[in-house]
Amino acid sequence: MDPVIPDELFHPKSVAVIGASRKPEKVGHGVFANLVRTGFPGEIYGVNPGGGEVLGRPVFSSIEEIPGKVDLGVFVVPPPAILDGIPRLAEKGMKAAVVISAGFKETGREGARLERALLETSRRAKVRILGPNCLGLINTNARLNASFAAGTPPVGSISFFSQSGALCTAILDWAIGENVGFSKFISLGNKADLSESDVMESLSNDPETRVILGYVESIDDGIRFLRVSREVTARKPVIIVKAGYTAAGARAASSHTGSLAGSDRAYAAAFRQGGILRAETVQDLFDLALGFAMQPMPRGERLLILTNAGGPGILAADTAEKLGIPLAEISPELRGRLSGKLPPTASLGNPVDIIGDAQADRYLEALSAIREDPAIDAVLVLLTPQAMTQPEGTAQAAVQALADSGKTAFASFLGEASVREARKILSAGGIPQYPVPERAVRALHAMLRYRRIQGGVPQDAPDLAGIRRGEARKAIDAALAGGKKTLGEEESRAILEAYGFRFPRHALAQTSQEAVRAFEEMRRPVVLKIVSPDILHKTDVGGVRVGLSSPESVAQAFVEITSSARRMVPSAWIAGVSIQEMVTGGRELILGMSRDPQFGPLLMFGLGGINVEVLKDVSFRVAPVSRRDAVEMIREIRAYPLLSSFRGSAPSDEGGIVDGLLRISRLSLDFPEIQELDLNPVMVMPKGSGIRAIDCRMTIAEAKT
Amino acid sequence: MDPVIPDELFHPKSVAVIGASRKPEKVGHGVFANLVRTGFPGEIYGVNPGGGEVLGRPVFSSIEEIPGKVDLGVFVVPPPAILDGIPRLAEKGMKAAVVISAGFKETGREGARLERALLETSRRAKVRILGPNCLGLINTNARLNASFAAGTPPVGSISFFSQSGALCTAILDWAIGENVGFSKFISLGNKADLSESDVMESLSNDPETRVILGYVESIDDGIRFLRVSREVTARKPVIIVKAGYTAAGARAASSHTGSLAGSDRAYAAAFRQGGILRAETVQDLFDLALGFAMQPMPRGERLLILTNAGGPGILAADTAEKLGIPLAEISPELRGRLSGKLPPTASLGNPVDIIGDAQADRYLEALSAIREDPAIDAVLVLLTPQAMTQPEGTAQAAVQALADSGKTAFASFLGEASVREARKILSAGGIPQYPVPERAVRALHAMLRYRRIQGGVPQDAPDLAGIRRGEARKAIDAALAGGKKTLGEEESRAILEAYGFRFPRHALAQTSQEAVRAFEEMRRPVVLKIVSPDILHKTDVGGVRVGLSSPESVAQAFVEITSSARRMVPSAWIAGVSIQEMVTGGRELILGMSRDPQFGPLLMFGLGGINVEVLKDVSFRVAPVSRRDAVEMIREIRAYPLLSSFRGSAPSDEGGIVDGLLRISRLSLDFPEIQELDLNPVMVMPKGSGIRAIDCRMTIAEAKT
Numbered sequence A, B: 001m002d003p004v005i006p007d008e009l010f011h012p013k014s015v016a017v018i019g020a021s022r023k024p025e026k027v028g029h030g031v032f033a034n035l036v037r038t039g040f041p042g043e044i045y046g047v048n049p050g051g052g053e054v055l056g057r058p059v060f061s062s063i064e065e066i067p068g069k070v071d072l073g074v075f076v077v078p079p080p081a082i083l084d085g086i087p088r089l090a091e092k093g094m095k096a097a098v099v100i101s102a103g104f105k106e107t108g109r110e111g112a113r114l115e116r117a118l119l120e121t122s123r124r125a126k127v128r129i130l131g132p133n134c135l136g137l138i139n140t141n142a143r144l145n146a147s148f149a150a151g152t153p154p155v156g157s158i159s160f161f162s163q164s165g166a167l168c169t170a171i172l173d174w175a176i177g178e179n180v181g182f183s184k185f186i187s188l189g190n191k192a193d194l195s196e197s198d199v200m201e202s203l204s205n206d207p208e209t210r211v212i213l214g215y216v217e218s219i220d221d222g223i224r225f226l227r228v229s230r231e232v233t234a235r236k237p238v239i240i241v242k243a244g245y246t247a248a249g250a251r252a253a254s255s256h257t258g259s260l261a262g263s264d265r266a267y268a269a270a271f272r273q274g275g276i277l278r279a280e281t282v283q284d285l286f287d288l289a290l291g292f293a294m295q296p297m298p299r300g301e302r303l304l305i306l307t308n309a310g311g312p313g314i315l316a317a318d319t320a321e322k323l324g325i326p327l328a329e330i331s332p333e334l335r336g337r338l339s340g341k342l343p344p345t346a347s348l349g350n351p352v353d354i355i356g357d358a359q360a361d362r363y364l365e366a367l368s369a370i371r372e373d374p375a376i377d378a379v380l381v382l383l384t385p386q387a388m389t390q391p392e393g394t395a396q397a398a399v400q401a402l403a404d405s406g407k408t409a410f411a412s413f414l415g416e417a418s419v420r421e422a423r424k425i426l427s428a429g430g431i432p433q434y435p436v437p438e439r440a441v442r443a444l445h446a447m448l449r450y451r452r453i454q455g456g457v458p459q460d461a462p463d464l465a466g467i468r469r470g471e472a473r474k475a476i477d478a479a480l481a482g483g484k485k486t487l488g489e490e491e492s493r494a495i496l497e498a499y500g501f502r503f504p505r506h507a508l509a510q511t512s513q514e515a516v517r518a519f520e521e522m523r524r525p526v527v528l529k530i531v532s533p534d535i536l537h538k539t540d541v542g543g544v545r546v547g548l549s550s551p552e553s554v555a556q557a558f559v560e561i562t563s564s565a566r567r568m569v570p571s572a573w574i575a576g577v578s579i580q581e582m583v584t585g586g587r588e589l590i591l592g593m594s595r596d597p598q599f600g601p602l603l604m605f606g607l608g609g610i611n612v613e614v615l616k617d618v619s620f621r622v623a624p625v626s627r628r629d630a631v632e633m634i635r636e637i638r639a640y641p642l643l644s645s646f647r648g649s650a651p652s653d654e655g656g657i658v659d660g661l662l663r664i665s666r667l668s669l670d671f672p673e674i675q676e677l678d679l680n681p682v683m684v685m686p687k688g689s690g691i692r693a694i695d696c697r698m699t700i701a702e703a704k705t
Helices: A027-037 A079-091 A109-124 A165-178 A196-204 A222-233 A256-260 A263-273 A282-294 A310-322 A332-341 A360-371 A391-402 A417-428 A437-453 A469-481 A489-498 A512-520 A551-568 A627-635 A654-670 B027-037 B079-091 B109-124 B165-178 B196-204 B222-233 B256-260 B263-273 B282-294 B310-323 B332-341 B360-371 B391-402 B420-428 B437-453 B469-481 B489-498 B512-520 B551-568 B627-635 B654-670
Strands: A014-018 A043-047 A057-060 A072-075 A096-099 A128-130 A136-139 A144-147 A155-162 A182-187 A211-216 A238-242 A277-279 A303-307 A378-383 A408-413 A506-509 A526-531 A544-548 A576-581 A587-596 A600-607 A618-622 A674-684 A691-693 A696-700 B014-018 B043-047 B057-060 B072-075 B096-099 B128-130 B136-139 B144-147 B155-162 B182-187 B211-216 B238-242 B277-279 B303-307 B378-383 B408-413 B506-509 B526-531 B544-548 B576-581 B587-596 B600-607 B618-622 B674-684 B691-693 B696-700
Touching: A014 A027, A014 A079, A014 A144, A027 A043, A027 A144, A072 A079, A079 A096, A079 A109, A109 A128, A155 A165, A155 A196, A155 A282, A165 A182, A165 A282, A165 B310, A196 A211, A196 A222, A211 A282, A222 A238, A222 A263, A238 A263, A238 A282, A263 A600, A263 A618, A277 A282, A277 A437, A282 A437, A282 B437, A303 A310, A303 A360, A303 A437, A310 A378, A310 A437, A310 B165, A332 A360, A360 A378, A360 A391, A378 A391, A378 A437, A391 A408, A391 A417, A408 A417, A408 A437, A417 B165, A437 B282, A469 A489, A469 A654, A469 A696, A489 A526, A489 A696, A506 A512, A512 A551, A512 A576, A526 A551, A544 A551, A551 A576, A587 A654, A600 A627, A600 A654, A618 A627, A627 A654, A654 A674, A654 A691, B014 B027, B014 B079, B014 B144, B027 B043, B027 B144, B072 B079, B079 B096, B079 B109, B109 B128, B155 B165, B155 B196, B155 B282, B165 B182, B165 B282, B196 B211, B196 B222, B211 B282, B222 B238, B222 B263, B238 B263, B238 B282, B263 B600, B263 B618, B277 B282, B277 B437, B282 B437, B303 B310, B303 B360, B303 B437, B310 B378, B310 B437, B332 B360, B360 B378, B360 B391, B378 B391, B378 B437, B391 B408, B391 B420, B408 B420, B408 B437, B469 B489, B469 B654, B469 B696, B489 B526, B489 B674, B489 B696, B506 B512, B512 B551, B512 B576, B526 B551, B544 B551, B551 B576, B587 B654, B600 B627, B600 B654, B618 B627, B627 B654, B654 B674, B654 B691
Parallel strands: A014 A043, A014 A072, A043 A057, A072 A096, A096 A128, A155 A182, A155 A211, A211 A238, A238 A277, A303 A378, A378 A408, B014 B043, B014 B072, B043 B057, B072 B096, B096 B128, B155 B182, B155 B211, B211 B238, B238 B277, B303 B378, B378 B408
Antiparallel strands: A136 A144, A136 A182, A506 A576, A526 A544, A526 A576, A587 A600, A587 A674, A600 A618, A674 A691, A674 A696, B136 B144, B136 B182, B506 B576, B526 B544, B526 B576, B587 B600, B587 B674, B600 B618, B674 B691, B674 B696
């Protein structure tokens, strides 16, 4: 299969700027000037009805006049001229276009129509579109700046895509000011054609990109995004800041699962399942990127902190402890080598404190010993500018000692005025440096998180026995045909049983005699519940009796339940009374699913009762969940210890819960008609005895095709 | 009462430097040079046995040669010379001394002896000591730089104290590099005499200080610190970064409370009760400080965000929502005024997006309208550098429109190269600015938190009826006399009953007949429990039976309990069996106390069962707790909703819990002998019915005097 993004987008041999302008204040001038000034080595063709020259280069008055082949078109003209120009440039060989112009979907209905037309036109012409309404595209490796940004960043190995053009300009400005190297800068604009998923896929195959960064406000095709993320993060780190994450908005939801699943829950689950590192702020995004861009991946987790002052060392150690990063043990060999070189007042713990009068030579000697120690994986060099301190010399010492050491190195030189030059030396020498130690430790933490992701999350295809899809199909079709939206316990149970869920033995009784007859066949005690499509909250109408052990109590409960329901909901049609064996010796769970508009089925897991309703102690994953996802879902809730042996109780059957989650995942994918699903409660029995669904509800709707 | 810190420390008229040196590499030279170069307007006397001149000023060969009065002494000589010099300078009128020299407690036992001698000497001489082993002291308002720092920061209204001298140098370097103004810089060193509490108290009375910052590793007198914090934060904001906070270490503890109360729990509780804002990192410390230093306190909480790009606006709004800061509603009047001045594509929600081509004039017009709106309390101005953007002009517009507007203003100009000058304009104009919007919003959040603290936390003195201190005194003395460390239920109950705790009716039975006789007097059902000082975990030895309602079952349970306990702990001395009315209809709580080495009694509150043991859902406060503290303790646990009406149950008696916490607070302060205390479980009854202690334990020890 061809890659989605043609090579001509990032590595064109020739570029045409439609709308190249002589007037410096025009965007069409800025784009043309960027291409020329960055020294793009291929052909640059300007097109403008007026013809003439721009920046001393001839400009063609029509597309047809362009003398050669065009790989990439950049459009800075009004929408109609773009729709007109795309097929004509396609005739010249154009495979990709950057549409910078605004005036599309973001302006309202007419713009949205134009955007659809843009997409249709480009599809017919077999041209892929970046934008519209974007800043453009930069590939420093190809000396290609097809944007109206105010400059070009240095060459580097970070690539960045952004749904906000303005954030692109801010980050470009920062990169130029701080001399941070980038490979590709991609402003996604309205994402009419190419999306973040396409860009991530392309960058994962790009040898010039080591780390992929993104700024995302929304994702349209969440399911594809999750699939692509899994593939990409198996090869390269992806760090994304997601904006708009608390603006979940009120979603109408009738299930527990739906009401607990804000839209950020789905993003958080998908990012996690996709192996994406989520940055909390834009600052965080670049803090984390620097480690990946400049340093080798850590071979292990053990960190050594070297400092010339106690305080910053403690702050770094605090952060490491909080993030679960182990501080390396100082081996007797290392201690011996260090003590021979350091003054007696130095502290040979970790942090290693070579004290306030340390000059560059002492740092160099300490680092030379540290670099030889195979039990250290990462090194953080701290410096506070004191009377005798040599910031530049120390920076050089750090670069010298740690380059090619195989260790993952970071630095934090505190202060400002007297460490400015030293910071430049560190950056130029490939050591990422941060103004405070905490940020350096967080960057290491991101690399350690990625270490566990790297190589990919195993996507075991769960093997689920005893699924009778046809049966479920029939039940759902029948409900849909009857115009039902909300399925009661009986109908939901039929569907769930077809997917292998076990319910306690049960029967439907229409008279008290029938109830007693059913009771005689059952293990005691039993539960009686009203069955009516018009009554959803059964306890509220006196419709439930538990712990019944004699025929007399069953008969009496039948009468009481039905008359109470009739009295309280006179309009209700009562199908009968369900009689069910009572499950004892298990622990209450809730399993559920709600459908996220971006990511599809979002599965929820929690312990029953107050854990869900009051403490909101629940976990989420996007379907399909793997066996590993399901295990993580169970273990990440705070109350997880309750499922293992607690206060002498038998451990619960975790495998049974995993199986249940996998079955809900499959069911949700097989039947897009199911909108929401609550299994509440489900009882998990002791290890080896599986789970028993007690009550369940579903809402369904005709699936959108 | 005299203030602890004499005025001569911060505002001396004359300073003597003992150890003033000619050699530029010596600390004694650096200190003298700083005094001279900063232009200290008072007398500067250098003392050095060699005499001669330093920096063109005469140096005296002995203290006695100093011709005038000395207010402040600065010591940069070895410890013996300091001990010798202090009384001699006191003769010259010295009231305060800065001891920069190291070689004291930090070097070991001999140094600790010298430090004690230093303290004794200075007390005799009535001289207060800053240090030893510190960087020194700076007061920019007095042009006093009595430190060996590499420079002097600009004048400002932030004062900073630090337990790490190196961190002082780093922050000085940053202040000089970033041109951030400071009033006082105080390096605490070993805190032999003056502590963070003394400094905070002094700075709270200092008209030159608007905001107090601190870096703290440990606090010696936690009880005084808490008292001083309450007084100081009622007048000025105090922001502290506490290092070493995860290094709680393993503390031997036999109670639930003790094992859950890591040392950081006590710091967190004390900071909160003292009204101190806790910064998470050093960067955070200064981010938060800038708002207080440069802007008026917000009059309300409503924030308006003004931006020229969507992305950063969303990031700012996200942070505001996460921190609970309300975005201001755009009133019809403001909307009208804005729409008249802005292009039609501008977005008049909040964030107000004046779009990418906004120049300085558009910002000025928008801000001029915003400044007039009384329903806006704080304004955040965002800028991303786009093609038409005028960063410097926009900065000037922001300063012009927001100065003296009564609104609390912040800015975040994203990027680097093209916003550098604009940032300087903002800072010079008194608007704190941050490289990313999230940090600006966090700074506002700190001001809003302080708004609630300002004016002081009411310290209601709880009025507790029915406390019989003498009875408790006798019980504790008896236990101590018997050499007991751990008190069982019977003894603990006596003490707690003397402090007003209600237990269910109970009796001690030594025969089954006695048990049945007691039972006849009681409300059923009852509970039987083994009573033995040698058996702490009663259930483990079959020593508890619940729900007994007949004389036969009581008699049988008596026999079973005692024989089971005898069989399982043959060595135990069995005092009898306790028979107790069973409490029903309540909710299980745990109330406890453990004694923190710094802060004294640390009270704990949690819901019983899994909430404490598995979910660690507990809250802490340092005694004495006020009524308000107790209410906060109860409400901050995650499971708090369970105490209000939940699933139709009656709301619990919150007032009863408050009363219980106040009584434990009082008991812990009255009896320093009580080391740990667990009331577990306590049942809280429905509203108006108080609490019932069911089981309790205590450990005691001779109080340290």
